[in-house]
Amino acid sequence: MTDPVPPDFEPGKLAAALGNHPEPLHRKFVELYEGCSEVFPSGKTFMDLFREDRYADERRENLYFPWASKEEWAFASWLLCSRLSMAAIDTLLSLKIFKHVSLSFHTAKELRAQAETLPAGPCWLCQPMTPEHPTKKPDWLVHQALNIMLAPLKTAAAVEIMMSDPVGNLCYCCTPLVSYITDTPEESLLAATGTKASPITMATSKEFGDNYCHPPHTPEITLAAIHTACAHYPPTDYKNFLKAIKLLRLNGVVKPFWKDWALSEPSDFLKPKPLHHFHHMFWDYYAKWCIAVVGASGLGFHFSIIQTLVAYQAFDEGISKLKQVTGRDHRTVQCYIVGAITGSIPWKLLVTICALLDFHYLAQAPSFTNQSLERVASALKEFHDNKEAVLHTGT
Numbered sequence: 001m002t003d004p005v006p007p008d009f010e011p012g013k014l015a016a017a018l019g020n021h022p023e024p025l026h027r028k029f030v031e032l033y034e035g036c037s038e039v040f041p042s043g044k045t046f047m048d049l050f051r052e053d054r055y056a057d058e059r060r061e062n063l064y065f066p067w068a069s070k071e072e073w074a075f076a077s078w079l080l081c082s083r084l085s086m087a088a089i090d091t092l093l094s095l096k097i098f099k100h101v102s103l104s105f106h107t108a109k110e111l112r113a114q115a116e117t118l119p120a121g122p123c124w125l126c127q128p129m130t131p132e133h134p135t136k137k138p139d140w141l142v143h144q145a146l147n148i149m150l151a152p153l154k155t156a157a158a159v160e161i162m163m164s165d166p167v168g169n170l171c172y173c174c175t176p177l178v179s180y181i182t183d184t185p186e187e188s189l190l191a192a193t194g195t196k197a198s199p200i201t202m203a204t205s206k207e208f209g210d211n212y213c214h215p216p217h218t219p220e221i222t223l224a225a226i227h228t229a230c231a232h233y234p235p236t237d238y239k240n241f242l243k244a245i246k247l248l249r250l251n252g253v254v255k256p257f258w259k260d261w262a263l264s265e266p267s268d269f270l271k272p273k274p275l276h277h278f279h280h281m282f283w284d285y286y287a288k289w290c291i292a293v294v295g296a297s298g299l300g301f302h303f304s305i306i307q308t309l310v311a312y313q314a315f316d317e318g319i320s321k322l323k324q325v326t327g328r329d330h331r332t333v334q335c336y337i338v339g340a341i342t343g344s345i346p347w348k349l350l351v352t353i354c355a356l357l358d359f360h361y362l363a364q365a366p367s368f369t370n371q372s373l374e375r376v377a378s379a380l381k382e383f384h385d386n387k388e389a390v391l392h393t394g395t
Contacts, residue, residue, distance in 0.1 A: 039171045043164035139189055139253050146257035153177075157262040176263035183276040184284070191266035192222055192256045197249035200267045204249065211384040216267035219258065226254055278360040279330035286353055287319065287333060292393045294344045296320035302340040334360075348389035355382035 050056075058065045067073040079089055092098070155161070156175040163173045180190060184199075191199035198204065201214040202221070225248040233240040235254055245252050258264050272278075291299055300318020308314045315322075319333055338354060358379040365372055 039165075039169045041169055043168045043170035045164060045166060045168045048168070139192075139251050142189060143192075143253050143255060143257045147255065150257060150261070154261045157264065174263075177258065177261055177269045178264075179271050180269045181273050181276065182270065183280045187266075187270045188251060190257075191217065191270065192226070192251055192253040193217065194246065194249040194251055200270050211381070218267060219256075219265045222250070222256070222266075223259065225250055226256075230254060272363075274360075274364050275327050278364065279327050279334065282334055282357075282360070283325060283330045286356060287337065289349070289353070289390060289393045290337060290341050290345065291320050293346075293349065294341055298344065299340060302344070303336065306336055306340065346389055346392075348386045349393065352383055352386045352389050355379050355386065359383060 044052075055065060062068070064070050064073040067076060079092075084092070153175045156173060157177075160172040160174050162170055164170055182190060185195070187199040188195055188197075193199045196205040198214070198217060201217055203214040207214065229241065229244040229248055229250060232244050235241050235252075242252070258266065258269075294302070296318065300315075300320060303315040303318050306315075315333070315336075322329065334357060338350070338357070341353070342350060356379075359376060362372065362376045362379055368376075
């Protein structure tokens with residue numbers, strides 16, 4: 001069924017409004033403004049560069065280059081999917097059956113031998129890690145690795161670089177960090193904040209009881225706190241430095257990877273994602289609240305007697321001992337959890353968990369209206385009104 005034609009419809013006016021272009025009415029809207037990105041023609045696409053590299057002739061002669069044949073490619077593909085360790089692959093390739101076989105991936109060993117002759121400069125990556133503070137090695141290491149890997153993007157964000165789009169048009173591009181997909185512990189690691197402080201706002205665990213919208217935890221605040229900690233004690237004096245960073249709610253990282261990245265800050269790029277912040281948070285927190293109150297054996301029994309639907313997973317042995325849990329398992333447990341705990345936990349705690357699950361589901365809507373936003377706000381308010389029950393769980 002089509003929409004009725006308005007009485008004042010004139011084809012000429014419609015054509016003039018569309019600029020006599022044949023594009024459909026549902027085409028994307030483009031707004032031009034003064035100073036918007038300018039496009040230059042005659043650039044090269046990825047495939048243009050791919051066809052011009054030094055191995056282009058070999059690829060014309062051999063479809064499976066850099067492998068010598070289809071058989072070698074098939075064997076390499078099998079190794080890739082076999083989950084064998086590098087040590088096991090080296091042992092396999094050292095067998096006599098491969099001794100006289102010319103396999104192209106033997107060149108990997110040659111490259112590794114060449115790499116061992118490089119200067120020892122890159123070893124500085126591990127220099128800040130000392131036996132005095134082994135628990136902080138991952139935090140320092142992650143930020144130092146990101147500093148190295150993301151250096152080209154930082155340069156592009158600061159001075160802009162000319163890049164080509166898929167059809168060969170050139171334009172100056174800036175690359176600020178706008179989103180980093182992580183879960184809550186990884187957010188704290190990346191933001192250089194302590195585990196009991198929010199990585200994106202100034203809230204801490206002590207403010208769990210209020211519903212006040214705290215101001216953003218800006219880079220300037222974090223860097224100022226790092227500077228204060230280093231001014232009192234150098235990072236090498238880790239025993240005293242650890243006391244200082246705990247008071248300032250830091251994790252010990254003194255050179256965050258985002259420090260010199262223009263237009264990038266944790267309170268902006270650490271955005272909630274359903275997988276990590278809804279389903280994973282449910283598993284890390286809400287499910288543990290239920291286990292603490294009902295008991296692992298009691299909750300396990302409740303899950304074991306639930307009549308599961310077709311295509312849904314059954315948890316015959318409960319959920320407290322599950323390992324290698326996937327996002328699908330998180331979602332499945334969420335579907336059953338209210339039925340499994342009803343009647344076995346205090347009423348306010350049940351309302352709190354229901355409100356959080358409602359908030360998660362409503363917040364995943366593909367689009368929002370004023371009415372749907374009011375429902376999201378209502379679910380969040382219901383959580384704040386009853387969340388004191390969580391404190392009584394002892395978790």
